[in-house]
Amino acid sequence: MSKLHLVMGGRVADPQGLEFVDLANLDLVGVYGSFAEAQEAWRGCAQRTVDDAEMKYVIVHLHKLLEPDEPAS
Numbered sequence: 001m002s003k004l005h006l007v008m009g010g011r012v013a014d015p016q017g018l019e020f021v022d023l024a025n026l027d028l029v030g031v032y033g034s035f036a037e038a039q040e041a042w043r044g045c046a047q048r049t050v051d052d053a054e055m056k057y058v059i060v061h062l063h064k065l066l067e068p069d070e071p072a073s
Contacts, residue, residue, distance in 0.1 A: 005038035009057030
């Protein structure tokens with residue numbers, strides 16, 4: 001199985017947390033087959049919104065959710 005990564009972002013209640021306040025308007029950037037690709041997409045989005053403290057982009061390790069018992073490599 002590929003190591004899938006989801007890049008997504010949106011408005012958060014607290015810039016230090018992960019509580020997204022408007023789930024209907026999440027920015028689902030894309031799913032990537034490597035962490036490096038996901039990080040590149042995340043970096044581009046995060047840099048575009050750097051002046052907006054309420055916007056946050058994250059990388060979700062989908063492969064860890066799909067196969068939680070698989071050992072880390």
